[in-house]
Amino acid sequence: xxxxxxxxxxxxxxxxxxxxxxxxxxxxxxxxxxxxxxxxxxxxxxxxxxxxxxxxxxxxxxxxxxxxxxxxxxxxxxxxxxxxxxxxxxxxxxxxxxxxxxxxxxxxxxxxxxxxxxxxxxxxxxxxxxxxxxxxxxxxxxxxxxxxxxxxxxxxxxxxxxxxxxxxxxxxxxxxxxxxxxxxxxxxxxxxxxxxxxxxxxxxxxxxxxxxxxxxxxxxxxxxxxxxxxxxxxxxxxxxxxxxxxxxxxxxxxxxxxxxxxxxxxxxxxxxxxxxxxxxxxxxxxxxxxxxxxxxxxxxxxxxxxxxxxxxxxxxxxxxxxxxxxxxxxxxxxxxxxxxxxxxxxxxxxxxxxxxxxxxxxxx
Amino acid sequence: xxxxxxxxxxxxxxxxxxxxxxxxxxxxxxxxxxxxxxxxxxxxxxxxxxxxxxxxxxxxxxxxxxxxxxxxxxxxxxxxxxxxxxxxxxxxxxxxxxxxxxxxxxxxxxxxxxxxxxxxxxxxxxxxxxxxxxxxxxxxxxxxxxxxxxxxxxxxxxxxxxxxxxxxxxxxxxxxxxxxxxxxxxxxxxxxxxxxxxxxxxxxxxxxxxxxxxxxxxxxxxxxxxxxxxxxxxxxxxxxxxxxxxxxxxxxxxxxxxxxxxxxxxxxxxxxxxxxxxxxxxxxxxxxxxxxxxxxxxxxxxxxxxxxxxxxxxxxxxxxxxxxxxxxxxxxxxxxxxxxxxxxxxxxxxxxxxxxxxxxxxxx
Numbered sequence: 257x258x259x260x261x262x263x264x265x266x267x268x269x270x271x272x273x274x275x276x277x278x279x280x281x282x283x284x285x286x287x288x289x290x291x292x293x294x295x296x297x298x299x300x301x302x303x304x305x306x307x308x309x310x311x312x313x314x315x316x317x318x319x320x321x322x323x324x325x326x327x328x329x330x331x332x333x334x335x336x337x338x339x340x341x342x343x344x345x346x347x348x349x350x351x352x353x354x355x356x357x358x359x360x361x362x363x364x365x366x367x368x369x370x371x372x373x374x375x376x377x378x379x380x381x382x383x384x385x386x387x388x389x390x391x392x393x394x395x396x397x398x399x400x401x402x403x404x405x406x407x408x409x410x411x412x413x414x415x416x417x418x419x420x421x422x423x424x425x426x427x428x429x430x431x432x433x434x435x436x437x438x439x440x441x442x443x444x445x446x447x448x449x450x451x452x453x454x455x456x457x458x459x460x461x462x463x464x465x466x467x468x469x470x471x472x473x474x475x476x477x478x479x480x481x482x483x484x485x486x487x488x489x490x491x492x493x494x495x496x497x498x499x500x501x502x503x504x505x506x507x508x509x510x511x512x513x514x515x516x517x518x519x520x521x522x523x524x525x526x527x528x529x530x531x532x533x534x535x536x537x538x539x540x541x542x543x544x545x546x547x548x549x550x551x552x553x554x555x556x557x558x559x560x561x562x563x564x565x566x567x568x569x570x571x572x573x574x575x576x577x578x579x580x581x582x583x584x585x586x587x588x589x590x591x592x593x594x595x596x597x598x599x600x601x602x603x604x605x606x607x608x609x610x611x612x613x614x615x616x617x618x619x620x
Numbered sequence: 621x622x623x624x625x626x627x628x629x630x631x632x633x634x635x636x637x638x639x640x641x642x643x644x645x646x647x648x649x650x651x652x653x654x655x656x657x658x659x660x661x662x663x664x665x666x667x668x669x670x671x672x673x674x675x676x677x678x679x680x681x682x683x684x685x686x687x688x689x690x691x692x693x694x695x696x697x698x699x700x701x702x703x704x705x706x707x708x709x710x711x712x713x714x715x716x717x718x719x720x721x722x723x724x725x726x727x728x729x730x731x732x733x734x735x736x737x738x739x740x741x742x743x744x745x746x747x748x749x750x751x752x753x754x755x756x757x758x759x760x761x762x763x764x765x766x767x768x769x770x771x772x773x774x775x776x777x778x779x780x781x782x783x784x785x786x787x788x789x790x791x792x793x794x795x796x797x798x799x800x801x802x803x804x805x806x807x808x809x810x811x812x813x814x815x816x817x818x819x820x821x822x823x824x825x826x827x828x829x830x831x832x833x834x835x836x837x838x839x840x841x842x843x844x845x846x847x848x849x850x851x852x853x854x855x856x857x858x859x860x861x862x863x864x865x866x867x868x869x870x871x872x873x874x875x876x877x878x879x880x881x882x883x884x885x886x887x888x889x890x891x892x893x894x895x896x897x898x899x900x901x902x903x904x905x906x907x908x909x910x911x912x913x914x915x916x917x918x919x920x921x922x923x924x925x926x927x928x929x930x931x932x933x934x935x936x937x938x939x940x941x942x943x944x945x946x947x948x949x950x951x952x953x954x955x956x957x958x959x960x961x962x963x964x965x966x967x968x969x970x971x972x973x974x975x976x977x978x979x980x981x982x983x984x
Binding site: 305306307341343345350351352353354355357358359361362373374376377378379380381382387388389390391392393 | 669670671705707709714715716717718719721722723725726737738740741742743744745746751752753754755756757
């Protein structure tokens, strides 16, 4: 394996780049908010004064967690009253930019801390493919656009870097890894949830039918980036070896794959499916473009999203001696190339988001 | 005030510099270990399965927390048995290098995680001069070489940058701030401790008698650094304005100042003094030097300690346009100057450490 575990689940640039550009992920998260609020209203609560625990699995730099966690806290407060402590634990890999996360929590005007002195944030710097919190510790789990990142790379992708573009043996290996990681994620979270607790998971969707996959979602952005990488190998700005090391360990799952562990009775381990729904993600970039025809603005938005979400991970395939500067130059060049291509061929992203609500069964 | 709150309590370099060079602090922490273990044996424990909470107030990059926290966990395990979850919460300011902290916890062979899968680390990125954990949440608090950093700078120091070198009005302002911050630290921790919990605090000592202060402890290092800064202003490598902004918001307290809030009956708020002791800190650098006469090695050790502990904070007085490179150059130049001066005038550090053990009173 050319990658160590800690490099996986998506590398992000420091200084809040992910925070500023992960807008489709924010829109996807927003679709899940009513279900998250319902989960906060439905979960089992005991009397007493122990802190209520919300876990945010895969927080990145925190920006996209503010609104959903604030909504969850508001829903819990209608049940708890004002003073019961609520602990919010943000989980991400050790190399995540936790300083930006804590700074955002303190300073963002829409932070969930702004109105509630009895909320206590913390962070765990460890992969969520391991046990990260004590058993029966979590009242409400939230995981948005995170469990799409695999724990390991089971195969390389021929002539591409994105697992859904793979075929044959490689595709089968990714399907197996995707199933293993999803099962592991669910089993670990089942252990960490309290009885009667809820876990709400948001993921980018992949259509059930293979033929439509290539034409939809982020696939066309992936293909543009892939073509740019070939150009860069051809003109010598990256080596074939570097190109060969580039892979996004991201595995969007079909609805049937998400539900597979819960067959046949809707239960897996102690978790029961309460809700599973697929939504089209609103795309204000495309709406604006249809209104104002500003193709450059559309291209800049899509390229900014792509840069923040995927390019740091691709850049980690570069030779280490290129350093931070070389990685920045690479990221800048691909971003610029994407913009040019998107200006020539504007097309809507048409992303979908899957939302699952799981309830932990057991003695009240 | 030229400094914002988040710049205070000691800036550290990233990539683990503090971890490698804060050896006097480690030696001071080691002196407190038997008292920490005793606190772990004495604190009140309930039956049941709620996690036991250890809070590490002022963890920096984590290196110096490993051994004491491991010792505390071992002492707790003799009472708890193997499976009761123990949560360890490392508290430091938001800009602390939490990635190094989490990496050290996972990888260091002497990490407290190495032998115990039922220990769960987390971090809080917020000044400990604020509320950082829920009320009655902490069983055992530990704070080593952290509460010496002030929450704000109440005055500038004439012709120096270190509060103990100040006189007159400025000195009085630092004494007031030192008292305010110590009271605030204690009141906040009292609220966070469970009834029957313990808080162990380690601090660098300052002698009761003023005349001896100048000749002891880190004072001679501070004076060397101060002379170097004057040289750098004279030769134009830093501006007088930059020099004027440099101040270490560090306030070592006399034993009488530490005990003042507990007058007259040994209690402050719900905290009672169980133990208060001053120890000379073993100095293996000086011992080695007495044996082998290697003045260069001694100078490198002391300068390395000084660099990691104090220079990033002084460097934050530089003009922002100097950037990271300018700060590194400054830190390198002062470190080198210190080495040269220490080679010419070898002298022992003669540090002392104060250790306090506080117990939270209240219903069992």
